[in-house]
Amino acid sequence: MRFECGQCGAALSFEGVRTQTCPYCASPSFVERPASSSRPDPVFTVAFAGDAQWARAHLDRWIGRRMIIADSALKNGSVDELRGIYLPAFLYSAVARTDYTASIGEHYTETETYTKTADDGTKTTETRQVTRTEFRPLAGVHLGYITDVVVSASAGLDHPTFARIEPFELRQLRRHSPALVSGFIQEEFSREADECLRVSRGAAIDEVGEEVRRFMPGDSHADLHWSTKVEWESLDPVLVPVWVFALRYRGDRPPLRVVVNGQTGKIAGKLPLSWWKILLLVLGAAAIVTVIVLLILHLREPPP
Template structure:
């Protein structure tokens, strides 16, 4: 039996963090941390944030109180739901019409003001890329290999469809405890003698090293604390699409405050926490299998079986910045995504198959001419 422990690297030159040491691993924990960020042990001194009580303002603190209220009051918003893809987005109250940023659909209905009963966001990352920079990046991306783009694609109209949206993401952290078993293989080599016969019938004796593998069973335990995987909370942006513009720099997360959303679209989550948890646990289970496989001794292994239980599950609902441009060309939907924090881009572009056919024809014609020239020179 073998127990596996993973040790995290420590930067000894970094300033000492604040907080009470974790009882299990010694990592500093602040009062607002529900779990240890290193090992996942619950924080016995966890203090849920409490809104400050109202009190009579003195002339010296009037401005400070006004700022504090702007952080706690929820601004008035309109809610729209796309009947095509199911995305539900909150906008400023002066928004008169709305086109879905995920599927470019105008089949959108306005929802009445109501308490949705959904969990409020806990963390947010603000936009670091300005709308002007985002449009410039989109234009450059769209113009790259522009010869292959259809001539009737109106770039200006496409760029105008770009919108900055705060998208909901679920972030989970949890401890994985696994029991595993496998067959471990260790290589050894034996010397083999063999003969060869040439065309004249002469035989020659040779030796070579032949690899053999000895197998034996092994079992053990493994545990690891996983975090940092983001699951899209939007039905309009599937997980495989969201991964194309990740990662986000999560150390930049801030406690959510409504003023972050001023002037931006913000989507309500449409993927439930339970569904997001299933996706996250499947990803962490795959990582756990890889971590166990990387630890196994010997030269090779086979029949690896890993049974994993997850515990100490903690979740956060985060709003993360994204620029989205969805547009249709010849009734086909195309989408461009830009990470509003890092500037990472991904998307699909329409292609002019007529131009590609012309290019292929030119290449074939050039090759044919070269072949004829070479054939004529060889015939002389």
């Protein structure tokens, strides 16, 4: 069965899963659509590490740790929808060749003599150690291998949310087979490969900049200029596992959407906060500080 969400635009396919609403945005505007041949097929897949109960346990622990500031109604919230989705992404790898020039600074110490004038006007010659930096020019080529850049190709989950549940352990990639994803919802590749390539290349070049800075020898460096060319680029379509929860906690509020990394259990969600609890915490902390300050003042007072 193939469906497309009229609200977020996610194109989904699934067998043996019953759902009337979009698993990402809960929109009921969900229409059957024909197969499209222009979308890429996944080459690799990261499998789910656990079942729905596993995901629920991670969610409960995540909420439990935040109950001190979260809306109390969450404790009795009910899961409206819980969906395991294989989300489309591109795995980017490349070789980055960076030409750089810089001034490399080496510290050295020198003994310096100086004249000291005492209060009564007598002058003496003294010595002291000073650190100086000598700069020398350096130019070269740095080769870096970029292997772990993953960019979401999902229409249902925006990139910032995706970035918050990263990373995925990519050593556990398996060659994709339909049997691996049966029983789960699969989103098709919704973003163009070209657009994802541009995003990944940008992320990769930023990473190379950091690496080149760390690579610089010497005690310090200045005037670092570099330009990077990426070669041997590859962009593989992969599927990664995510759980999407719709948690209903108050009748008058829309359900809370929580996204869980299906491999590591890392969670992204905007928790409703209880401002009363936060205020009480702040007041409590202020009271403790006040007591400590009063105690210190009291102990400092000289005994009568």
